[in-house]
Amino acid sequence: MPTVEVCPWGGLDTHSDHPTIDHFMTVRTRFAPSPTGYLHIGGVRTALFNWLLARQAGGQFILRIDDTDLKRNVEETLQPILDGFRWLGIDWDEGPDVGGPHAPYFQSQRLERYQNAARQLLESGHAYRDYSRPEEFAGEREAAEKEKRDFVYSRTWMAETDEQAARFESEGRTCVVRLKMPREGRCEFRDLVRGEITFDWALESDHVIQRADGTCLYHLANVVDDHDFKITHIVRAVEHLSNTPRQIFILQSLGYPLPQYAHIPFVAEPGSKNKLSKRKIDQYLNNRDFKRLYQAGADIAQRIGVNTDPSSFSPVLVDFYREIGFLPDAILNYLVLLGWSLDDKSEEFSRSQMIEHFSLDRVVKSEASFDSQKLVSTQSRYMNDLPLKRKSKMCLGFLQKSGLVSDPVECEHMEYINRVIMAAGDRICMAGDILQFDTFFIPDESIEFEEKAFQKRLVKPENAGALLAEVEKVLMTVPEFSAKALEDSLHGFCEVQGIGIGDIIHALRVAVTGKAAGFGMFDTLEILGRERCSNRIKLALAKLGERSSNTV
RNA sequence: GGCCCCUUCGUCUAGUGGUCUAGGACUCCGGCCUUUCACGCCGGCAACACGGGUUCGAGUCCCGUAGGGGUCACCA
Numbered sequence: 001m002p003t004v005e006v007c008p009w010g011g012l013d014t015h016s017d018h019p020t021i022d023h024f025m026t027v028r029t030r031f032a033p034s035p036t037g038y039l040h041i042g043g044v045r046t047a048l049f050n051w052l053l054a055r056q057a058g059g060q061f062i063l064r065i066d067d068t069d070l071k072r073n074v075e076e077t078l079q080p081i082l083d084g085f086r087w088l089g090i091d092w093d094e095g096p097d098v099g100g101p102h103a104p105y106f107q108s109q110r111l112e113r114y115q116n117a118a119r120q121l122l123e124s125g126h127a128y129r130d131y132s133r134p135e136e137f138a139g140e141r142e143a144a145e146k147e148k149r150d151f152v153y154s155r156t157w158m159a160e161t162d163e164q165a166a167r168f169e170s171e172g173r174t175c176v177v178r179l180k181m182p183r184e185g186r187c188e189f190r191d192l193v194r195g196e197i198t199f200d201w202a203l204e205s206d207h208v209i210q211r212a213d214g215t216c217l218y219h220l221a222n223v224v225d226d227h228d229f230k231i232t233h234i235v236r237a238v239e240h241l242s243n244t245p246r247q248i249f250i251l252q253s254l255g256y257p258l259p260q261y262a263h264i265p266f267v268a269e270p271g272s273k274n275k276l277s278k279r280k281i282d283q284y285l286n287n288r289d290f291k292r293l294y295q296a297g298a299d300i301a302q303r304i305g306v307n308t309d310p311s312s313f314s315p316v317l318v319d320f321y322r323e324i325g326f327l328p329d330a331i332l333n334y335l336v337l338l339g340w341s342l343d344d345k346s347e348e349f350s351r352s353q354m355i356e357h358f359s360l361d362r363v364v365k366s367e368a369s370f371d372s373q374k375l376v377s378t379q380s381r382y383m384n385d386l387p388l389k390r391k392s393k394m395c396l397g398f399l400q401k402s403g404l405v406s407d408p409v410e411c412e413h414m415e416y417i418n419r420v421i422m423a424a425g426d427r428i429c430m431a432g433d434i435l436q437f438d439t440f441f442i443p444d445e446s447i448e449f450e451e452k453a454f455q456k457r458l459v460k461p462e463n464a465g466a467l468l469a470e471v472e473k474v475l476m477t478v479p480e481f482s483a484k485a486l487e488d489s490l491h492g493f494c495e496v497q498g499i500g501i502g503d504i505i506h507a508l509r510v511a512v513t514g515k516a517a518g519f520g521m522f523d524t525l526e527i528l529g530r531e532r533c534s535n536r537i538k539l540a541l542a543k544l545g546e547r548s549s550n551t552v
Numbered sequence: 553g554g555c556c557c558c559u560u561c562g563u564c565u566a567g568u569g570g571u572c573u574a575g576g577a578c579u580c581c582g583g584c585c586u587u588u589c590a591c592g593c594c595g596g597c598a599a600c601a602c603g604g605g606u607u608c609g610a611g612u613c614c615c616g617u618a619g620g621g622g623u624c625a626c627c628a
Contacts, residue, residue, distance in 0.1 A: 034628055066628060134626070150554060151624090176626055194557075203555055208626045218628050242556055242623040263557085266622085271563075273620055289563090289579080337564065337577090344566035345576055364565075367621070371563050374578045384591090427590050490587095505587040517589035 027059030028232050031092075032222070034066045035077040039084030039318040041370070042237070042267035042276050045335045049264060050235045051090050052336070052358040062229055063095030068107045068221050084318040088328045089351070094229070102229045107221050110228075114216035117224045117254060118177050118209055125160070126253035127209060129175040131168035132157035152183070153206050177210035179249060187245040192233075192262035192360045199245045207246050223247045227256045235360070238263040238367075239275070262360045265339050268367040276370050278317065281310040290315060293372040297324045300432030304401035315372055325394055325431025330382035334375045338368045348381075380429040392418050394431035404441040416527070423523040439513045440527060444535040449543065453516035457506040458544050464507045465544050467497070471504055472537040481530045483522035490522075511540035 029050035033043060054061040063085070067074050082096060094100025104110060121127035130137075136157065144151035159165040159175065168175070182201040191197050209220040226234065241263045251258055267276045270287040284290045293315050298308040306323050307313060314320055321331055329351065336354050337347065340363050349357070383391065396417060399405035405413065420440045421428065428434055439447065458464045471493065475481075478489045494501050505521050512533050518524055525533055 032628090069627060137626095145553075148553070178626095197556075199556070203624090205624080211626050213626095215626090217626070222628085237622095238557070239622050265558080268621085273558085275621080334564095339564090341565055343576095347564095347577055366558050368565090369563060371578070374564065377578055425591070500587090502587055509588065515588095519589080521587055 025232060026230075027054055027057035028062060028230050029054045029059070029235060030062040030064050030226070030229060030231050032064045032066045032225075033078075033081050035074045035081065037077040037080055038278065038312070039081045040276075040278060041316055041318060041335070044084070044088065044090070044318055044331075045267055045338055046235065046237055046264065047085065047090055048332060048335055049262075049340070049358070049360075049363070050233075052354055053233055053235060053360070054093075055355045056358060059232075060093040061091070062100070062102075062231070063092040063105065064225060064229065065096060065106045065108075066218070066222075068216070068218060074106070074108070080319065084322070087322050088318065088332065090332075107225065110221070110225065111214075111216065113228065114221050114224055115210070115214060117220060117250075118216060121179070121209070121250070121253055122177060124253060126180055126249075127177050128155075128180050128206075129159040129165055130155075130157055130178040130206070130208075131159055131165070131171075131173040131175045133173065150203060151205065152202065153178075155206070174212040176208045176212055178206040178208050179246060181206050181246070181249060187248060189244065189248060189258070189261060191241075192260055193264055193363045194241075194365055197241070197244070199242075201245070201249075204245050204249070209250070219243065219246055220250060223250045223254075223256075226259060227251070227254070231259055233260045233262060235262045235264060237266045239266065262363070264363055265365060265367040267338060268369040270370050270372065272369065273367050275367075276316060278314070281314045281316065284314075284316075285310070289371070289373045293376060296430070297432075300324045300398070300430070300435060303435050304398060304432070316370075321430075323432075325398060325433070326379050327382045327386070330379040331375070333382070334378045338370075339364050376429060380426065383429055383431075384426045388418060388422060391428070391431070392421050395421055395428065395434035398432045398434050399441060402435055402438075404435070404438055419527050423519040423527060425519070427519070437518070439515060439518075444532055444539065447514045447536055447539060449510060449514045449540065450516055453510045453514075454540075454543075457510045457516070458540065459547060461503075461507070465541060467499075467504055468507050468511060468537060469541060470497075471508060472534055472541075475525070475530060475533055475537075478530075481526060483520070483526040486525050487522045508537075512536045 031043070031047040031050050033039075033047075051061045053059075063082075065074070065078060078096065085092070092098060094102065095105045099105075118127065122129070137153065140154060141151045157168060157173070158178075158180075159168055165175070181204045185201050187199045187201055187204075189197055207219060208217055210216050244261060244263075248258060268274060269276050269280065270284055270290045285294060294310070297313070297315065297320055301308045301313060301323055304323075312319075313323070318331075332351065332354065333349050336349055336358065340358065342349075342357050342362065346357075386394075392414070396405065396409060396414075399417065400407040400409070405417070409417070420437060421434065424434070424437055427436075458468070471490070474489055474493050475486070478485055490504070491501060494504060506516075509518060509521055509524070510516065512528055513524060513536075528536070
């Protein structure tokens, strides 16, 4: 078996120039997460590419659970992953919860299938019982390493007949099943992203596919399942590239057709080419942009009572974005451009546009670093395009979770919230940003004046207090308390006083909001309303009076 | 270390031998607008890893070198 011809179902010529889709067969792709308790952003990217391919071709996207080796509570650790996909709108046609014609979709429930395949491999001579003890096998490998030569197992403890097996067993040995890999020739296959790939068969070692206790290993399970589920395109991260020869060997030995392979680059760490990992958050936090995103998220999370421990709350995990009010479409748009592009200009892709335009032949080969800035920028664009109603609904959730607004919300209060959100405009990037404008939702007496701003705008300018007191009178007498009328009145006031509008507005802003920066001044006044503006100005003046009497 | 893969601005990318004096996006830096912040608008900085070929001509093809990454489990 020196060379492999890639030839999937339907007689598709994989060496043609149109490798993406075979119109004669249904495209079926899959994503096979391990139930780890969280959904990794890199995994989402891989799933997205698979999903896109299936949706584009009108095929199926399957979710299969790789739990062969896991003793932990699968249900509990799987749920966050399913929730994550649902939130993102990446739906699966077959898999957990939805079932399907090839059920079960949990590898832990398919052991028998793998054992049958192992038996078949044994019978056809493509695998053998190996009675070596672990230290014996390892010893051979270490010896090879020491002598700096390629390791080729001697197969000393290989049993191909029952007599041989009996002899080893009489020595008290137990056996595993190993692949009997070819020792000459090359394994050649075509990768939809990388082109022709070649490996020497002789360098592939005899991998174990079944343990002594009868349980089977990942590569066997993987290949058997992909075949059983009729997967046509294996789109996976490039770290699986070197696993492909042994999988092809299993496939071939079992007489199964080969799927199309596409090894996509993985998502790399910010500013490096290492694979993005959940465990290295502390290190990523040294990256300015990454830290900024994390901090923005943590600020929001703290106010709504979400744990901000970076081991479970981090920009590497999808949950992070859901917690702080990102839009799924924005995340998908960002991710689809991480390793894929349509042309030299297109940046915006709705779901349907992604489905329409995505193609594996435009996937790049090199790894793409995770860039939190660009993700935030994409999110910001999507948020600004969101209709007010949806934006308000998202923001309302955060106001309620932080206790700023009652749940359920009163109808007339909703109108007030809408006005705040409209005035905030693009200052709200993620929905949780609404909490930065909490000043509009607190009782007047709870207002806290930013110390620095208070000093600069109220304490330091000599006549600020007197001016502010005058302004308060003006506000009380304005016939209509609207942004437009307020603007006119205040401009008029400034003219009379012979000052610029800038001489009063900063003090006014600090007085009514407590903050140095915010939305348009007149919008702010209108939203707050006459009475609250007056209350707050009086509070500010009182505080100012306290100050001067203290310092005198 | 063996094998495999990758290498264009800080980042994501366009580019398939000839207006590429390398285009776009994000970031960054100026300026304008302005009552603050943000937006917006205008402008700017910034890249073909290196060395050999092939060719009239190379970011684009070939060969080396260097660098980076992945993988070499009775993990997935």
